[in-house]
Amino acid sequence: MEKQKIWLSPPHMGGSELKYIQNAFETNWISQYGSNIDEFEKSLENYLGRNSFVTALSSGTAAIHLALKLLNVEEGDFVICQSFTFVASANPILYLKAVPVFVDSESSTWNICPNALEDAIKYCLQKGKKPKAIITVSLYGMPFMVDEILEISRKYEIPVIEDSAEALGSKYKNEFCGTFGDLSIISFNGNKIITTSGGGILISRNLSDKKRTLFLATQAKDNKEYYSHSELGYNYRMNNISAGIGRGQMEVLENRITKRRENHVFYQQVIDKIENIDLFSEPTNDFYSNYWLNVIMIKKDSAVTKEKIKETFSQQNIETRYLWKPMHLQPLYNDCQFFGNNFCGMVFDNGLCLPSGSDLTDLCKEKIAEILINCED
Structure with a gap:
């Protein structure tokens, strides 16, 4: 008889997820609209605090892609990225035909090294282009060196995209990961600390960026009575059933x-x-x-x-x-x-x-x- 498998990081349901999923079916909101999405976003905003405006999306990868879009990253732009990470941190750079520049980790947190980061920035400047963004990761839930990285960000006026895909609930100096970047992301993939089966969020620091994110994530539909599209959008919105799972997961x-x-x-x-x-x-x-x-x-x-x-x-x-x-x-x-x-x-x-x-x-x-x-x- 085969021994029961011990998994690396399996989903762990709390029990109340079905209540919210059932509500989605009973009210017939089983698309990318519905109260579960709104309430899931509110619960995360309340949890994170500190000017956190949350948009629920289909994945953490989608969140990084839209973060780069919000920062106007275009073809040929430099984007600095922590090298020690899952490929989803870097792939959206290529989606936009921008140029990844990778930076090593330091030994205390295994996250982006401040000294190597500054070397990378100087290289980009010598090439005649200031990087459009710095993507830093909180690897395996460990916060990055927040003070040092944000100091470099301010020094060179380069925004930080904080990839906290693995770090919901982690803190640095008693402040939550997901609140440090100009834009931040968290993943709810099936193996994360809580899950929506698949999904993620983009966390912005103001309401206008949240509105812009929602616009881009729902096919960039212009504000007209008919379907009008003046720019490229994406099908990146989280659905109401997945958000229902998320509501139940937030309780545990x-x-x-x-x-x-x-x-x-x-x-x-x-x-x-x-x-x-x-x-x-x-x-x-x-x-x-x-x-x-x-x-x-x-x-x-x-x-x-x-x-x-x-x-x-x-x-x-x-x-x-x-x-x-x-x-x-x-x-x-x-x-x-x-x-x-x-x-x-x-x-x-x-x-x-x-x-x-x-x-x-x-x-x-x-x-x-x-x-x-x-x-x-």
């Missing part, structure tokens, strides 16, 4: 964050017993991670490898995953400029994501601990 968000952070405490207790493995953790008390995923680093010269650990978990029907392969190492982007010392490449070579779902049971944890402790044998 704090519980899900607590459970993920408890997973991190569990992993720390296990890793403390292992000589050749480190656990990616908050560098200081300024950082508060939702620990969407827990990530281990195998130390150099260790006899064990990430491949061996992954295979051992796989044999026990336990899902793990390699880290994001940095963008500057991807075939699609290997001709792009990269600034840094390839720290993120070293992390990719030696890191592994471990099961981190908020429904991880004590029995599951016992199985995981046993494998980790015996991995060096």
Whole structure:
């Protein structure tokens, strides 16, 4: 009999999602309009605070694309992007035929390095073009170096698109991720800390940008009684059923964050017993991670490898995953400029994501601990 699978980060329903979905069916609002969308956006605005104007969209990728559009990114423009991220952070740059410039990570948060960022900006300026945007990521739920990056943003007057796809509920100096960028995004993909089955939000700092986002996300229909279109729009609006799932998920968000952070405490207790493995953790008390995923680093010269650990978990029907392969190492982007010392490449070579779902049971944890402790044998 096959062992029950332990997933990396599965969806975790709270129970009230069906109530909101049922309401959508009963009222016949099953399209990209309806009260679930409005209420889901309001709940997120109330949660995030700090001048957060939320537009619910079909994905986090769509949100990044529209953020670039709001910043008037066009063909040939430079856009600086953190290299250590999922490809969705960078692909929208190519949608607009702009030019990605990738930046390495620093060692404390594994996010965009301030020194390498400034080098990238200077390179762009020497080429005669100031970058149109800086895309920074809060990787695996860990906030980036907010103060340092925003200082550079202000110094060169370059707006920040904050990719907090993985960081709902994470904080820096007690302020939520998703509130730091000129524009910010969060993802609700099926594996995120809460989900709408697929979806995301674009968070703007003012109502006019929210209205502009909604206009572009609904095919850019002019304000006329008939269908008139003066510019290119997109079919990016979240639907009312997905938003209903989101409303139910918002009711259990704090519980899900607590459970993920408890997973991190569990992993720390296990890793403390292992000589050749480190656990990616908050560098200081300024950082508060939702620990969407827990990530281990195998130390150099260790006899064990990430491949061996992954295979051992796989044999026990336990899902793990390699880290994001940095963008500057991807075939699609290997001709792009990269600034840094390839720290993120070293992390990719030696890191592994471990099961981190908020429904991880004590029995599951016992199985995981046993494998980790015996991995060096």
